[in-house]
Amino acid sequence: MKITVAPSAGFCFGVKRAINLAIDSASKFDTELNTLGPIIHNPQVVSQLKEKKIFPVDTIDEIKSDKVIIRSHGIKADIENKILQKNIAIIDATCPFVKRSQEYIRKAFLEGYFIIMVGDDKHPEVQSVISFADSSRYKVVNKLEELNKIKFDEKIALISQTTQDTNFYLSIICEVFKKTSKEIIVFNTICDATKLKQEEAAFLSSKSDIMIVVGGYNSANTNKLKNICRKIQNNTYHIETEEELKQEWFIGAENIGITAGASTPDWIIEKVVGKIQSFDIL
Structure with a gap:
């Protein structure tokens, strides 16, 4: 294994x-x-x-x-x-990337753009960032169909939660361009670490019999990794600690992939690896 x-x-x-x-x-x-x-x-x-x-x-x-x-x-x-x-x-x-997003929102608001933020409106980062605009001047969306609630009769600023799925943000951008001929400004706010983690997760899922995603259940970026992995490898399991691992998951598996969210320390990842290695699997 x-x-x-x-x-x-x-x-x-x-x-x-x-x-x-x-x-x-x-x-x-x-x-x-x-x-x-x-x-x-x-x-x-x-x-x-x-x-x-x-x-x-x-x-x-x-x-x-x-x-x-x-x-x-x-x-x-x-x-x-x-x-x-x-x-x-x-x-x-x-996070400096969140600070940058706050400044983008402030600037877009002052310049008269209607702001579309792509993310979870209950997530503290989104609530933090979007608070730098008046509540009448933005809409937070987390699904393509939510764009139908926007009039698109003025210039638009697009911004994303820093841990958003890159492909989903691109799909929102494309849909907005289809809906309006007004001026559109797009802020690239998904951080580089998020993009890299998502790319690695997708690649590793395609090469693995099982994917283990380690991180807090309330972690947005960890849940995005889980979703990316599960689209490719159905045998994907999201855990917070090694105690949640089950030996039967690994029976017959030759290649095990592990990724972890941005809030997961190395010592937890190391314990997960050690626990898998300790399983008595023929």
Whole structure:
């Protein structure tokens, strides 16, 4: 049995930056710190950070010190203003690619574009980014048919969640061009790490008898990887930890592919590999 781990599996630049900034800040200030929401979508990492006195909270009123760490997904513009009004210092762990998206939205809004954002409207990144435009000046879509709710009688700006499926974003772009002759501006906001992970996942799925996708169940990019893999290899399993692996999945399999979301640390991936290797499979 051969096990192949996708080269880019695991932490991306933005996640590494957020985790390191949180740990360094807790050490520097030698005090308990809060993140507004989980800093990344991985419960095992969030749990580890608690050992370093870094605790997630859901609201501003729960912040226990005069400093707060902003999660990698960013926060809404109005929430940021409320934090500053309370004289709470911001330690900004927002992914730089998300920050760039926020600036794109702000610019498009000020220049009078109607904004179409492709993503999950319940995801904290999408809520963060789109908050930099007036609520009457945008529409978040996650399905092609949702474009039918838009009038397309003015110039359009298109932007995507940074972890969106590249092919789906392209399909939305093509459909918008079919629907209007008005000016269209397209922002390329899917991060390079996401694109690479998706390409590797697709290739590895085509060469594997089983695909294991490792990452938080609430992780958008991990779920996108799962969907990409499952379209190619039906024997695709999404797990958070090695404890969820079942030996019967691997009976008769010769090639095992493993990929992992951007919020999955190396130590979890290594445990998954080790558990598979420990199975007594003839």
